[in-house]
Amino acid sequence: MPAAPSASYSITARLEVPAGGRVVSQLTNAVESAGGSVTGLDVTASGHERLRVDVTIAASSTDHADQLIAALRAIEGVSLGKVSDRTFLMHLGGKIEMQAKHPIRNRDDLSMIYTPGVARVCLAIAENPEDARRLTIKRNTVAVVTDGSAVLGLGNIGPKAALPVMEGKAALFKRFAGIDAWPICLDTQDPDEIVRAVQMMAPGFAGINLEDISAPRCFEIERRLRETLDIPVFHDDQHGTAIVVLAALTNALRVVGKKLGDVRLVMSGAGAAGTAILKLLMAAGLTDVVVADVHGVVHRGRTDMGDDLRWIAEHTNSEGLTGTLKEAVVGADVFVGVSAPNVIDAGDVAKMADDAIVFALANPEPEIYPAVAQEHAAVVASGRSDFPNQINNVLVFPGVFRGLVDAQSRHITTAMLLAAARALSSVVTDDELNASYIIPSVFHPEVSNVVAAAVRDAVLADRQADEAGQDAPGAV
Numbered sequence: 100m101p102a103a104p105s106a107s108y109s110i111t112a113r114l115e116v117p118a119g120g121r122v123v124s125q126l127t128n129a130v131e132s133a134g135g136s137v138t139g140l141d142v143t144a145s146g147h148e149r150l151r152v153d154v155t156i157a158a159s160s161t162d163h164a165d166q167l168i169a170a171l172r173a174i175e176g177v178s179l180g181k182v183s184d185r186t187f188l189m190h191l192g193g194k195i196e197m198q199a200k201h202p203i204r205n206r207d208d209l210s211m212i213y214t215p216g217v218a219r220v221c222l223a224i225a226e227n228p229e230d231a232r233r234l235t236i237k238r239n240t241v242a243v244v245t246d247g248s249a250v251l252g253l254g255n256i257g258p259k260a261a262l263p264v265m266e267g268k269a270a271l272f273k274r275f276a277g278i279d280a281w282p283i284c285l286d287t288q289d290p291d292e293i294v295r296a297v298q299m300m301a302p303g304f305a306g307i308n309l310e311d312i313s314a315p316r317c318f319e320i321e322r323r324l325r326e327t328l329d330i331p332v333f334h335d336d337q338h339g340t341a342i343v344v345l346a347a348l349t350n351a352l353r354v355v356g357k358k359l360g361d362v363r364l365v366m367s368g369a370g371a372a373g374t375a376i377l378k379l380l381m382a383a384g385l386t387d388v389v390v391a392d393v394h395g396v397v398h399r400g401r402t403d404m405g406d407d408l409r410w411i412a413e414h415t416n417s418e419g420l421t422g423t424l425k426e427a428v429v430g431a432d433v434f435v436g437v438s439a440p441n442v443i444d445a446g447d448v449a450k451m452a453d454d455a456i457v458f459a460l461a462n463p464e465p466e467i468y469p470a471v472a473q474e475h476a477a478v479v480a481s482g483r484s485d486f487p488n489q490i491n492n493v494l495v496f497p498g499v500f501r502g503l504v505d506a507q508s509r510h511i512t513t514a515m516l517l518a519a520a521r522a523l524s525s526v527v528t529d530d531e532l533n534a535s536y537i538i539p540s541v542f543h544p545e546v547s548n549v550v551a552a553a554v555r556d557a558v559l560a561d562r563q564a565d566e567a568g569q570d571a572p573g574a575v
Contacts, residue, residue, distance in 0.1 A: 102463075103485045104136040104157035106185075110164050111155045112171060113143075113180035118150050125174050130156055133170040134163065155185070194266045195273075195282075232305065232507060241280045241306045241500050243268045244297055246288045249313035249336070249371075252462055258284035261311055268310060268335075275547045276497030278504065280308070290316050294323045301328050305504045308496065309334040314371040315407050331503045331511040337375030339492035342499070342516055343538065344376050344435065344458065345383055346523035347490055350537035351478040355454035357432060363387045363452070365431040367424050367466055368438035369397060369411055376435060377411065379520070382513050388415045389431075391424040392438070432456065436466030443467050448475040460490050478534045487535040494538065495519055498547040502554025506562075515557040522553035 116122040127137050139155035154171070158164035164184075172179045203209055210216050224230045232238045247261035265282030272280035281304075285296055297307060307330060309321055317334055324332045333339070352359060364385060366373055369392040377390060390397045390411050397404075398421050399412045420427055428434055428447050433456045436442065443466055448457060454477040459465035462482040469486040472479045480488035499519050503511060526539045526549055539546055 102159040104134070104159050104163075105485065106138075106157055108158040108160055108164055109138070109155065109185040110158065110168070111139075111153055111183045111185060112168060113182070114152045114154060114171065115178040115180065116150050116152055116174075117176045118146065118148055122174065122176055123150075123152065126152070126154055126171060126177075129170045129174055130154070130167055133167050134159065135167040151180075190263055190266075194263075195269050231302070235303075236279060237303055237305055239277075239279055239504060240304050241272060241278055241308050241504070242283050242297070242300060242304045243272075243280050243308045243310055244283045244285065244293075245310045246285050246293055246312055248288050248311070248316070250311045252464075255288075255313065258286050265310060268308070271493050272497055272500065274497075275493065275541075276501040276551065278497065278500055288316070290320050290323075293320050294327075297324055298327060301330060304330060305507075306330050306500050307332045308500065309336075311336065312371075314374075315405060317371050318374075318407060325510060329509045331500075331508050333496070333499065333503075333511055334371065334375075335492055335496050337371045338379070338511075338516055339496045339499070340372045340437070340460075340490070341375040341379040342495045342520045342523065343490050343492060344460075345379050345517075345520040346494075347458070347480050347488065347538040348380070348433065348435075348456070349383075349520070349524040350527050350532060351433075351456045351458075351480070351534075353532060354534050354537060355456065355477050357454070358384075360384045360386060362432035363430065364389075364433040364435060365424070365428045366390045367434070367436040367442055368392065368461075369408055370437070372437040372460075374407060374411065376437065377415070379513070379516055381414070383517060383520070387417070389420055389427045390415050391427055395423050396420050396427050434458065434466075436460055438466060440464035440466065445471050445474055448472050451476070458490065478537060480537065488537050489541075490538065491541055493541045494523060494546055495550055498522075498550025499554050501547060501551035503558065505551065506555045506558035508558040508561075512557070512561055514561065515554050518553040518557040519550050522549045525549065 130137050136157040137154060138157050141153045142150055143153050144151035156167055158167055168182055171177060201212060203212060220234055224234060243265045245261045245265055247258040248255045250256050250261045250264055262282060262284050265284060269280035269282050272278040285293055287293060307324060309317065312320060321332055321334045366377060366388065369390050394403060397408060397411050398416050398419055401412065404412060424442060425447055428443060429450045430452055432452045435458045437460050439461055448455060456478045457472040457476040458480045459467045459469065459472060460482045465481050469479050469481045469483065480490050482490055526543060526546055527536060
């Protein structure tokens, strides 16, 4: 099915058209006939004979945008001027900036913000390093670190090409949690060098958000950093996705009247996100699960497994099922996809259990198109913004880090992730819950605060257990 027009492919075309007549309505008709959507039409200059019109159009792809421009150019009497890609305009010069919190108006301000007054603050931190959290930006800063090896669905495009995504992540941290985040794009894909680089920059940050680092290296990098740093390290592609999936699945199961411990779940994808989702769902009570990757169902008899895939084989698929994903999904209550486009179809969903739940999360093209899955499934979620129930990490990573930073946590545990998932699911009330609303909007005003509060409480509980000499919940 063709993709719907989206603001992601939004353009503004400047046109000169004859004054009067039907030309303006012809513009709209031409765009709609070509599958686009006019979202704005502004007359920017007017004369007796001609009008200058800026037409803003949503397309479904760059090729589609070119087709829409050709349709406008073909209208008699229309002269095409500049065409602007609105997404590229938003990125010109970058999307974030640094601002000083105090004005530097005179010599006194300068002497306190910088030399000689700053020396007193430096000496105070030297005497008590913990004061860095109180007296510097460390108290509210997160490093967004990537090597550019697994950016979105684009693959290994390198650190420079990854920078727009990291900037966007930093902007979301500020918008949704008031956290100052800095994009750090490392020009290496060597795990040893990445670990060492993050260790060296860690003193200036209250947390590390690893982003778009390919598997299986991301597992090792995260593990080693957690072992050596005294600040929390969170790989959002793994754990952010897992939290949102658990929260959404919790509410989807409420819709269909099933419990996590009773359902059979089939997962497509055994990479970073899939592994993290699997572990968190199992920590929450899932017991019957089968995982498939590009080579088929993961089982103990396979000979092509590394350590991470072997862990999955040893902890899932208790019946020893072999074969393909399509065979595994027969009779399943839940399908979760974090893999590749079009790996299942309507016929596969029809063979699932009654009141089936389908989470097709591959982006931008899902494992099955949501509208197709809806023909047979009771609840459908995807990573897309043009269908209900979007599984989007921005629902959790700002609140998770807000809670970690506020509590001055030194690590992150499974209990904290579970707390975040429970908090996110609770934002959807019983009165609001339905098959098309199992997860709140990213712009819901309470999401970040609710998640942050739950994480803060989990950090406090972990600290109290540690101080009391009790067994605290294990690390992720």
